[in-house]
Amino acid sequence: MTLDNGEIDPSVKPSGTGCKECLAAGGWWLHLRRCAKCGHIGCCDSSPNQHARAHFGSTKHSVMTSFEPTEDWFYDFRTEKFLEGTKLAPPLSHPVGQPVPGPHGLVPKDWQEMLH
Numbered sequence: 001m002t003l004d005n006g007e008i009d010p011s012v013k014p015s016g017t018g019c020k021e022c023l024a025a026g027g028w029w030l031h032l033r034r035c036a037k038c039g040h041i042g043c044c045d046s047s048p049n050q051h052a053r054a055h056f057g058s059t060k061h062s063v064m065t066s067f068e069p070t071e072d073w074f075y076d077f078r079t080e081k082f083l084e085g086t087k088l089a090p091p092l093s094h095p096v097g098q099p100v101p102g103p104h105g106l107v108p109k110d111w112q113e114m115l116h
Contacts, residue, residue: 007063007076010086012039014067017094018103019043021051028106030115032067032094035059036074036085041067041094046115047101053077068100069093 019029019042029043033052038061042052052064056077065074065085071093074085094102101107108114 006037007061008036008074008085008088009038010088012037013089014039014091015041017041017091017098019047019049019051021054022047022049023103026106028101028103028108028111030101030111033064033075034067034088035061036063036065036088037061039089048114048116050116067093069096 014034016023019032020040022029022043027049029047031044031046033042033044034040035042035055038059040055042055043049045053056062056064062076062078063074063085064077065088066072074083075081076083101111
């Protein structure tokens with residue numbers, strides 16, 4: 001399925017290289033997701049705080065894409081389905097050397113027990 005209802009803005013750059021809210025709070029994430037409408041970077045549904053889904057809840061921006069290297073899929077929170085997107089403004093992922101989970105130095109030793 002391809003989405004063409006204004007939920008994707010290919011010109012918007014990502015908000016940073018890590019989850020905006022986790023970085024502000026000194027937290028950590030498993031994987032990163034990018035809002036296809038405004039570029040907000042949030043953490044995935046497996047991460048403790050699920051900031052990408054919270055961003056959808058507060059903004060109603062329903063389409064996000066992976067912000068992980070080598071991944072190029074789009075997902076619609078409204079339909080809970082994957083869909084085809086378009087090429088977005090770079091960068092398309094966090095830096096390749098950035099650890100997963102991340103950020104470096106903030107991931108607890110028992111991080112796997114905290115995943116959803």
